[in-house]
Amino acid sequence: xxxxxxxxxxxxxxxxxxxxxxxxxxxxxxxxxxxxxxxxxxxxxxxxxxxxxxxxxxxxxxxxxxxxxxxxxxxxxxxxxxxxxxxxxxxxxxxxxxxxxxxxxxxxxxxxxxxxxxxxxxxxxxxxxxxxxxxxxxxxxxxxxxxxxxxxxxxxxxxxxxxxxxxxxxxxxxxxxxxxxxxxxxxxxxxxxxxxxxxxxxxxxxxxxxxxxxxxxxxxxxxxxxxxxxxxxxxxxxxxxxxxxxxxxxxxxxxxxxxxxxxxxxxxxxxxxxxxxxxxxxxxxxxxxxxxxxxxxxxxxxxxxxxxxxxxxxxxxxxxxxxxxxxxxxxxxxxxxxxxxxxxxxxxxxxxxxxxxxxxxxxxxxxxxxxxxxxxxxxxxxxxxxxxxxxxxxxxxxx
Numbered sequence: 001x002x003x004x005x006x007x008x009x010x011x012x013x014x015x016x017x018x019x020x021x022x023x024x025x026x027x028x029x030x031x032x033x034x035x036x037x038x039x040x041x042x043x044x045x046x047x048x049x050x051x052x053x054x055x056x057x058x059x060x061x062x063x064x065x066x067x068x069x070x071x072x073x074x075x076x077x078x079x080x081x082x083x084x085x086x087x088x089x090x091x092x093x094x095x096x097x098x099x100x101x102x103x104x105x106x107x108x109x110x111x112x113x114x115x116x117x118x119x120x121x122x123x124x125x126x127x128x129x130x131x132x133x134x135x136x137x138x139x140x141x142x143x144x145x146x147x148x149x150x151x152x153x154x155x156x157x158x159x160x161x162x163x164x165x166x167x168x169x170x171x172x173x174x175x176x177x178x179x180x181x182x183x184x185x186x187x188x189x190x191x192x193x194x195x196x197x198x199x200x201x202x203x204x205x206x207x208x209x210x211x212x213x214x215x216x217x218x219x220x221x222x223x224x225x226x227x228x229x230x231x232x233x234x235x236x237x238x239x240x241x242x243x244x245x246x247x248x249x250x251x252x253x254x255x256x257x258x259x260x261x262x263x264x265x266x267x268x269x270x271x272x273x274x275x276x277x278x279x280x281x282x283x284x285x286x287x288x289x290x291x292x293x294x295x296x297x298x299x300x301x302x303x304x305x306x307x308x309x310x311x312x313x314x315x316x317x318x319x320x321x322x323x324x325x326x327x328x329x330x331x332x333x334x335x336x337x338x339x340x341x342x343x344x345x346x347x348x349x350x351x352x353x354x355x356x357x358x359x360x361x362x363x364x365x366x367x368x369x370x371x372x373x374x375x376x377x378x379x380x381x382x383x384x385x386x387x388x389x390x391x392x393x394x395x396x397x398x399x
Contacts, residue, residue: 002029002362009185010035010091010098011072012079012112014043016171017145017205018101018129019068020178025185026071027355027364033091033379034069034370038076039397042372043069055346060371066350069369070342076373076399079110083398088112090383092121096192097185101129104139104204114200124198125188129181133204143205145173152209157216161229177208232293239285240264243321245297246305250321253296253312258282263315268299342366373399 007030011022019034026032036042041059048064060066075091078084088111092098098117100107107113107128114126128134131143149155149167159166184201192198210217216236219225227236233252234242240261241254255261258281265273273279273295278288285292300308305320312318322330333339340363341349350368376399380390393399 002359002364004186005029007031007097007189008033008095010088010095012098012100012102012110014101015045016068017174017178018099018181019043019045020175021101021129021181021185022072022099022178023068023070024179024182024355024357028357028359029364032072033095033375034072034074035077035079035088036074036372037078037080038373038399039078039080042074042076045069046372053344053346053348053350055348056344058345058371060369063350066342066369067352070350070352071364071367072370073375073379074370074373075379076376078398079112081398083393083396085111087380087383087393087398089117089120091379092117092124095121095124096189097125097127097198099127099129099181099185101181103142104130104132104134107134114198118198122197123192125185125192125201126198127181127185127188127201127203129177130202130204132206134202138206145171145205148173148205148209152206153213153216154209157227157229159229160231172212173205173209176212177203177205180208234289237286238282239289240292240296242293244293244300246300246308247302248304251300251305251308252319252321254317256317260316261285264312267311267316268296270299337363340366342368344368 004025007025009022009025009030010033011018012035013019013022022030022032022034034043041047043065045065045068046059046062048062051063052061053063053066060069077087079088098112100110100112102110107126108116111117112126113128114124117124117126130139131148132138132141146167149172150165154173155165155167158168180203184203188199188201216227219227230236232243235254235256238256241256243250243252253264255264261279262274265271277284279285279292303311309318309320320326327333328339338354340352340354342352344350345368352366354363377390380393380399385393390399
């Protein structure tokens, strides 16, 4: 049994951040019922290209959509209608939590807050992922990862000092906020089971991105240090920790402990560097960073990246600098179960990344992302609706 087996989560979700959070829960065994507004074509991610499952033309063929929504069920439902609300209320009687990632003012309008649903299921946890929160001046603001990265300082911490402000290569605000949502849901359910009372829990892209500033924010708030970009993707205070040139490419070396600096000097056959006053400790190396970079560039450029990695293996934290294709064909990845295959309707497979949380060798059985409303009839039947009633709901545009 996976840890979250038996949990039922109703997810009024779309696009990336919310679905990424509930994907974590699904891969730990929870049942995720994805509620999608049929009048709007469901989750907008269903149309996101440019890449689609080969040989499929259905509404779940977007590889973007498949990335965030495999192992889930889809319930098409118009929550703006009284009948849609009636179905939701029946559904949450058997649910542990409801999640959403909508604009801050929408959950209350859709009737999906604890104030509204707690009367029906007092143990229900209502977890809301918004751009800027459900209160305040920005509650009605739409918001996305990249603008939030820009506003909270990420752009001016990323890239080379003489280049333009640069975003992170991935949607790290969306992804990390999704993980925060998953933690919020599990925490809320744990408390609800102990107390018999659920609650609203909120997480926003902005707050999560700001919180991720972590020690850099501490430096500014308490020491007045406004961190700027540094060359070669270096660590802001620990050296050597950056990109270095090799004979054929680049290598990333991270000596974040003094013992690794000593190990590096031994591996490159220059133990005398540990005795040099300008490289004696982190402070000295930071003050003489340009000289340290020139010295290590000169030494490391005498061998290839692969040769250095073989020499450093198990002694010095170091890595090659790969693109995405190289990363996914890395023997450390391809020789393991880190990439999984999901059987597809047309007879082929969809390759997906395995979840990073491992539970004593147990893994969820992978299923493709559902078509829009694929599980609607089954879920409504579970709730006690007859075939005739389900047909009438469909004819009325409720499902």
